[in-house]
Amino acid sequence: MTMTTPTASPQREREGAESLRDALAAADRALARIGPILGHLLSAPDQSLFSEEILARVRGMFRDLAWQMLLAQAEAAGQTGRGGFAERHGQALAEHFQASPGLLAHVHALALEWQLASRLEAEIGLDPVLSPLVQELIAHDDPQLASTAMASLAAQARFAQTQRRMELPLAELPADLFHVALTAWRGWNGPGGSDALLRAEAKLRERHDESAGRLALLARLAAGLAADDLRPLAIDEAGTALFLTVLAARSGQARERAVMATNARQMPRLSLALRAAGCSQEIIDGAILRLHPDLAPPASAAQISPAQARGLLAQLPGGENS
Amino acid sequence: MTTLGEQVLARGRTDAEGRLVEADGVLARLHFSCGGEIGSTIAAPELLALVDKALTFGLKLARPFTAVDGQSRITAWVELSPERDADNAIIGCAIAVASWQEEELAAERDAESLRRHHAIHRQLAEATLRLDHRQAILSIATEAADLAEFRARSELAVGTPWTDLVTMEGASHRLPLHWRLLDGSVCTIEGSTRRWTAHLDALGQPEPGSAGFVLTLSADTPLALSNPGAAERDAEGPSFGRDLTPVLRQPVNRIIANAETIRTRLAGPLSEEYSAYAADIATAGQHLLELIDDLTDLEVVESDDFTTAPDRIELADVARRACGILGVRAREKRIVLVPPPEGESQLAIAEFRRVLQILLNLVGNAIRYSPEDSQIWLRLDRIGSRALVTVADQGHGLDAAQQERVFVKFERLGRSGDGGSGLGLYI
Numbered sequence: 001m002t003m004t005t006p007t008a009s010p011q012r013e014r015e016g017a018e019s020l021r022d023a024l025a026a027a028d029r030a031l032a033r034i035g036p037i038l039g040h041l042l043s044a045p046d047q048s049l050f051s052e053e054i055l056a057r058v059r060g061m062f063r064d065l066a067w068q069m070l071l072a073q074a075e076a077a078g079q080t081g082r083g084g085f086a087e088r089h090g091q092a093l094a095e096h097f098q099a100s101p102g103l104l105a106h107v108h109a110l111a112l113e114w115q116l117a118s119r120l121e122a123e124i125g126l127d128p129v130l131s132p133l134v135q136e137l138i139a140h141d142d143p144q145l146a147s148t149a150m151a152s153l154a155a156q157a158r159f160a161q162t163q164r165r166m167e168l169p170l171a172e173l174p175a176d177l178f179h180v181a182l183t184a185w186r187g188w189n190g191p192g193g194s195d196a197l198l199r200a201e202a203k204l205r206e207r208h209d210e211s212a213g214r215l216a217l218l219a220r221l222a223a224g225l226a227a228d229d230l231r232p233l234a235i236d237e238a239g240t241a242l243f244l245t246v247l248a249a250r251s252g253q254a255r256e257r258a259v260m261a262t263n264a265r266q267m268p269r270l271s272l273a274l275r276a277a278g279c280s281q282e283i284i285d286g287a288i289l290r291l292h293p294d295l296a297p298p299a300s301a302a303q304i305s306p307a308q309a310r311g312l313l314a315q316l317p318g319g320e321n322s
Numbered sequence: 323m324t325t326l327g328e329q330v331l332a333r334g335r336t337d338a339e340g341r342l343v344e345a346d347g348v349l350a351r352l353h354f355s356c357g358g359e360i361g362s363t364i365a366a367p368e369l370l371a372l373v374d375k376a377l378t379f380g381l382k383l384a385r386p387f388t389a390v391d392g393q394s395r396i397t398a399w400v401e402l403s404p405e406r407d408a409d410n411a412i413i414g415c416a417i418a419v420a421s422w423q424e425e426e427l428a429a430e431r432d433a434e435s436l437r438r439h440h441a442i443h444r445q446l447a448e449a450t451l452r453l454d455h456r457q458a459i460l461s462i463a464t465e466a467a468d469l470a471e472f473r474a475r476s477e478l479a480v481g482t483p484w485t486d487l488v489t490m491e492g493a494s495h496r497l498p499l500h501w502r503l504l505d506g507s508v509c510t511i512e513g514s515t516r517r518w519t520a521h522l523d524a525l526g527q528p529e530p531g532s533a534g535f536v537l538t539l540s541a542d543t544p545l546a547l548s549n550p551g552a553a554e555r556d557a558e559g560p561s562f563g564r565d566l567t568p569v570l571r572q573p574v575n576r577i578i579a580n581a582e583t584i585r586t587r588l589a590g591p592l593s594e595e596y597s598a599y600a601a602d603i604a605t606a607g608q609h610l611l612e613l614i615d616d617l618t619d620l621e622v623v624e625s626d627d628f629t630t631a632p633d634r635i636e637l638a639d640v641a642r643r644a645c646g647i648l649g650v651r652a653r654e655k656r657i658v659l660v661p662p663p664e665g666e667s668q669l670a671i672a673e674f675r676r677v678l679q680i681l682l683n684l685v686g687n688a689i690r691y692s693p694e695d696s697q698i699w700l701r702l703d704r705i706g707s708r709a710l711v712t713v714a715d716q717g718h719g720l721d722a723a724q725q726e727r728v729f730v731k732f733e734r735l736g737r738s739g740d741g742g743s744g745l746g747l748y749i
Contacts, residue, residue, distance in 0.1 A: 144329045144421065175381040202380075202410055211384030211401045223386045223399050224421050249386065 057111035058104075059094070060166025065103075066093035068170045069185050069204075076200035096188045100180050107168065109256035114163040116262055116291075117240040124236060124290070129156050131239025133231055137221065145224045152221045155214035156241050175210045215255065218245040233279055235290055250277035252310050264292050269313070271301040276309035334417040335405075340364055340373050343414070348398075348422050355391040369400065369417075376402040376415050394424040443521040447538035448545075451476065454534045455526070457483050457501065466545060471513035484537055487511075488518070501531055516541040567618050571611065578607035619679070635677065637668040637711055641700040644681040652689050652698070659685070660699040668702040670709035681711065688715040 070086035070093060079085050097103055117128035130153060137149035162169060173181060182201055189197055210216050222245045225232055232238040232246040248258035251273035261270040267288060274284045281302035288295075301309065332347030342353055342364050358365030364373055366389040376383045383402040388395060399421045405414045444450070449464035449472070462476040475487055485499075488509040505522045518539045526533025584592065584600035638661075645661040652659045662668075670677075681700075688698045692715045703710035 147329075175375070175379055175383050178381060179379040205380045206406070209382045209384075211382060213384075216384040219386055220384070220399050220421065223397060223423075227397075227423075227425070 051115075054108070054111045054115065057114070057163070057166050058107050061107045061110065061168035062094040062097050062103075063090055064167040065097055065170060065173075065181060066090045069093065069181070072200045072204055073185075073189075073197060076203070077194070077196040093185065093188050096184055097181060100184055102180050103177055103184075105256045106173075106177050109259040110163070110168065112263070113240060113244060113259050114159075116259075117160075120235070120240060120290075123293075126236055126239065128240060129153065129160050131237065131242065133238045134221075134242060142224075145221075148217065148221050148224060152214070152217040152242075155212075155217045156239075159214050159241070170204070171208065172213050172215070173208075174213070174215060175208065178208055178210075214241070215245070218242055219249065222246045222249050228278070230279060230283060233274060233277055233283065233287065235287060247273055247277060251313055252276065253313055262291055264295060267292065267295065268301075272309045272313055275301040275304065276306050276313055278306045329420045330418045331422050332417075332419045334419075336364065336373055336377075336415045336417065338377060338413050340370060340377060340415075345417075347419075349417065349419050352389055352391050352396065356389070372400060373402060373415050373417070376404050377412055380404050380406075380412055390427065394426050396422065396424050398422045440521070440523055443538050443540055444523075444536075446540045447521075448541055449473075449539040451484060451537040451539070452534065453484060453522075453537050455532055457485065457504075457522075457535060457537075459484050459487075460534070464539075466514075466541070468514035468516065468545060469511065469539075472511050475512075488520075491517075501535060511539075514541075516543055516545070518542075567614055570614050574607055574611050574614070578604050578611070581607060632671050632673055635670055635672055635674045637670050637677070637702050637709055638662045638666050640674065640677050640681060641702065641711055644678060644685050645700065647682060648685050648689060651686075655689060655692070656695050657689055657692055658697045660697055662700055662702050666702055668704060668709050668711075677711075681713070684713045688713055691715075 067086045067090050070089055071082050074082040074085040114128075117126075120126040121128050134149055134153055134156075138146055138153065140146045140149065158169075159172070162172075170178065170181070182204065186197070186201065211220075218241055221242065222232065225246070227250075232242055233250075235243040238246065244255060244258050244262075247253075247261070248255040251258070253261075253273060257269075258273060260266055261273050270288060270291070271284050274287055279287070281300055284301055304312075332345070332349035334345035334349045334353075335343055337343050340363055341361055342358060343361060345353055345360070352369075353359075353365050356365030364370040366387075368387045368389055372383055372385055372387060375381075382404070383400075385400060386397065387400050388397050390396070398419050401418045401420070403416045403418075404412050405416055407413045448466040449462065449469050451462045452460045454460055458481050459476050459479055461480075462473050464470075464473050472487065476484075479487060485504070488511050491508045491510065501522045501524060504520060507520050509518050509520055511518055518541055521538045521540070523536040523538070524530035525535060581600045581604035585597050585604055587597060642661045645659040649659055685698065685700070692698060696715065698713065698715045701712040701714065703712060
């Protein structure tokens with residue numbers, strides 16, 4: 001094949017210059033954004049909300065969600081080479097999922113939770129799966145509590161496994177987010193979905209059982225504990241997972257918010273949440289010291305009542321969005 | 323319900339609308355104490371929200387929920403599982419409840435509960451009176467129909483104690499009593515068959531009541547919806563013409579006006595394409611306005627009380643006016659409108675406005691669907707005692723089947739995309 005130079009008419013030239021100028025302007029804008037983003041990433045400490053590890057985990061989980069749905073779709077459509085189908089479209093669907101704020105917040109929180117669990121394992125030797133309190137609950141006199149504790153332990157072990165693989169099984173999504181994901185999937189497939197797609201969705205819906213998910217089991221375990229028992233609010237007793245669930249439930253926040261509260265920059269939220277859950281200043285200081293041994297604790301939260309703390313948290317936008 | 327197993331304390335089932343059709347144990351107790359019954363919508367609000375979610379999503383849910391049954395705050399675990407029929411349509415939702423915990427409701431702090439009570443009374447009150455420090459009436463405001471008489475009497479009795487105008491139940495003391503004794507008392511009011519509860523909010527500091535009182539009267543039952551005016555308005559229902567047309571006209575008119583401003587470049591120079599776009603917007607807006615008018619006309623014609631106001635009219639005059647109004651549109655397509663010749667006359671009995679409307683619709687159609695450079699004639703005729711107006715054009719004729727359908731509402735004879743509503747001939 002020979003290269004042919006297009007006849008350079010003045011009109012063509014002008015258009016070419018226009019489009020190049022536009023492209024250059026777009027590139028300039030991208031360059032202008034480098035500074036703030038890079039500055040933020042460099043200045044943020046390791047356990048930042050946007051560390052590379054977190055981003056990789058979030059991407060991995062979204063990709064896994066997309067793959068599971070695409071495999072179900074390919075199966076329903078009777079396609080051969082399902083992996084190929086998922087491979088071709090996985091990235092696009094994953095990006096589609098990322099556009100949903102609810103899903104994004106959830107997946108981000110899971111990544112942060114796992115990061116926290118790993119850090120505490122390294123720092124204070126806290127087992128990310130089996131904590132002292134859960135161990136005790138498994139041996140509890142109340143058989144119901146014991147069996148729920150057992151089930152939650154199994155679920156937590158699954159969670160650890162999938163997190164190491166940067167995966168997120170569809171079955172682990174709370175029903176609302178599962179619905180969001182299905183809706184996004186349907187939207188991604190465009191209007192007038194095929195019968196196969198509808199069948200696949202109906203099947204997924206029917207198969208989904210929130211009660212078997214880790215978060216539901218933890219919530220049930222938390223609901224079974226006496227409301228005035230403060231031990232679940234000691235992270236080194238309860239373990240990261242149960243601590244976060246109990247903190248969210250007793251402070252009236254979504255669990256994702258409770259996870260965010262463990263970030264170093266969110267200490268006021270953490271102390272307020274602990275106060276809302278009924279902790280004394282001593283326990284609050286202890287909890288903060290466990291999580292952030294190198295940081296000074298924030299101003300005392302004990303001067304306001306738990307009810308006031310609850311109100312403060314609920315007033316903040318996105319406080320109560322579970 | 324894979325995980326609860328033997329832990330289930332109570333079970334229930336709802337239908338597809340969230341009505342509880344079966345329930346036992348604590349679940350039934352909670353439902354009843356919240357005022358529900360078998361077959362009624364789930365009475366505990368938080369549980370209802372979860373059931374709605376399970377039914378809408380078609381997903382199994384497992385969540386904690388809280389409820390208040392009057393004496394205690396309940397925290398429980400509930401698992402919901404939508405049930406489907408053979409066609410996979412959701413027909414209901416199974417409920418399983420576990421780990422039921424009751425906790426005595428903490429006694430509300432007095433000041434707080436007092437404030438809440440006052441707020442509720444004010445909200446529910448059907449009459450509000452302002453009293454001075456001696457509990458004498460200063461003013462009254464009420465909307466309740468059965469208190470109209472009471473209001474009239476109160477307005478005449480400004481300056482006398484409110485207790486003179488009502489009959490206190492079981493009152494034997496000389497009135498007025500101390501306001502605290504009257505707060506919450508039950509009374510009857512002449513003209514109303516309902517029983518009223520009076521609540522007094524004392525105003526002023528430091529001595530409550532030194533600046534007067536707000537008296538609110540709340541009835542034990544809401545007034546039955548026998549109010550004839552209200553019932554009639556309800557029966558009529560929302561109306562496009564009455565309710566929507568004025569609301570729609572205003573923004574549409576503004577769109578047209580602004581588009582015209584842009585089109586005519588009143589605000590400064592503008593490239594040709596944008597001016598053309600603005601012209602399109604203006605045209606589309608005009609069109610929208612015409613559709614709104616059509617729908618309003620339709621509603622008028624279809625309403626039961628539609629009547630015409632017959633009058634002696636001159637058909638030739640009406641026809642000439644119609645030609646005059648539509649002349650510009652016809653000229654745009656180089657169509658010649660031929661009105662009845664001068665001197666021709668045909669009297670008829672009809673309502674001028676309606677006949678003009680009909681002719682405008684007919685001639686408008688003729689213009690729209692006639693080829694360019696053609697003619698449209700309006701002719702007057704008379705058969706026996708009936709007067710006729712004929713609109714004839716040179717466009718496509720209609721075959722017999724089309725003629726049958728042409729007066730049907732929304733009939734467009736297969737045309738679409740030209741923006742007509744198909745209502746003109748029907749009207």
